[in-house]
Amino acid sequence: MENYQIDNLDKSILHALMDNARTPYAELAKRFAVSAGTIHVRVEKMKQAGIIQGTKVTISAKRLGYDVCCFIGVNLKHARDYPSTIEQLQGFEEVVEAYYTTGNYSIFIKVMARTIDHLQDVLINKIQTIEAIQSTETLISLQNPIAREVIP
Amino acid sequence: MENYQIDNLDKSILHALMDNARTPYAELAKRFAVSAGTIHVRVEKMKQAGIIQGTKVTISAKRLGYDVCCFIGVNLKHARDYPSTIEQLQGFEEVVEAYYTTGNYSIFIKVMARTIDHLQDVLINKIQTIEAIQSTETLISLQNPIAREVIP
DNA sequence: TATGAAAGACCGCTCCC
DNA sequence: GGGAGCGGTCTTTCATA
Numbered sequence A, B: 001m002e003n004y005q006i007d008n009l010d011k012s013i014l015h016a017l018m019d020n021a022r023t024p025y026a027e028l029a030k031r032f033a034v035s036a037g038t039i040h041v042r043v044e045k046m047k048q049a050g051i052i053q054g055t056k057v058t059i060s061a062k063r064l065g066y067d068v069c070c071f072i073g074v075n076l077k078h079a080r081d082y083p084s085t086i087e088q089l090q091g092f093e094e095v096v097e098a099y100y101t102t103g104n105y106s107i108f109i110k111v112m113a114r115t116i117d118h119l120q121d122v123l124i125n126k127i128q129t130i131e132a133i134q135s136t137e138t139l140i141s142l143q144n145p146i147a148r149e150v151i152p
Numbered sequence C: 001t002a003t004g005a006a007a008g009a010c011c012g013c014t015c016c017c
Numbered sequence D: 001g002g003g004a005g006c007g008g009t010c011t012t013t014c015a016t017a
Helices: A008-019 A025-032 A036-048 A079-090 A116-125 B008-019 B025-032 B036-048 B079-090 B116-125
Strands: A052-059 A068-076 A095-102 A107-113 A133-147 B052-059 B068-076 B095-101 B107-113 B133-147
Touching (some): A008 A025, A008 A036, A008 B052, A025 A036, A052 B008, A068 A116, A068 B095, A079 A107, A079 B133, A095 B068, A107 A116, A107 B133, A133 B079, B008 B025, B008 B036, B025 B036, B036 B052, B068 B079, B079 B095, B079 B107, B116 B133
Antiparallel strands (some): A052 B052, A068 A107, A068 A133, A095 A107, A095 B133, A133 B095, B068 B107, B068 B133
């Protein structure tokens, strides 16, 4: 779990696996002109170092009927209400991300909803029922032109 | 690619595969008391329906030295500058997500940086050099207590 | 110490019930 | 939807530089 300085080969492997986690090692080996055993060793090292955490399938939220993506800036009445608010937000499945932030808002959340009506329902009947919340500001996402991950 | 109404078994499979895309079908079969063949059929159906898009490894940004996560609300001088701005933002590897939003900002981006100094560098020497940008507002994320995906 | 090659185990895919 | 055999992939081990 110590720090491990990745080299160009590691980086290339990461790129490939971030695109498709099931890329055969043999193919990576061919692509990067090394042996499959080497690929295996590198992947194992990065797993040990905690760089590669696991694999997961990518889901299309749209295909599942979730068309509306929005961000909501939340202001709390008192900063001390932060933990309990997070706990309550966690109970709403539409809240997919939450951040404790400096700046304009206390908490910043990402919400996925099926429709605008659904979003309205989530806002009024879920989020705004939390007592500790003073006010919210909603940013509806119309497009998501960039979506990727950091790669040094 | 048509719409496909998923049932409880599909949902369970999705959950399992979102946690670990390499879970053996035989194990899923045992867990949900069906045969491995059935798991295969369901996964294939969801792939066909476009619900499952692929698999990717999960990377620890922290382990790679990226400790600072922040959101930046961007205001443009003119709405028409949107496409060219996105194009320029795409060129900065630290910009990992971008949204075209209604509300306070024209564009909303997520930035990953190594350190606060690095973030400052990205802001001053990259983002704020874009001519079309009128102003920016930065929200630094101190914690990310909720991070998951929609699952109906 | 890191790489390359080969053998064995495991998994996923396909056919048939 | 369930079960069995084939093919492919991952993993491991050993030899090598």
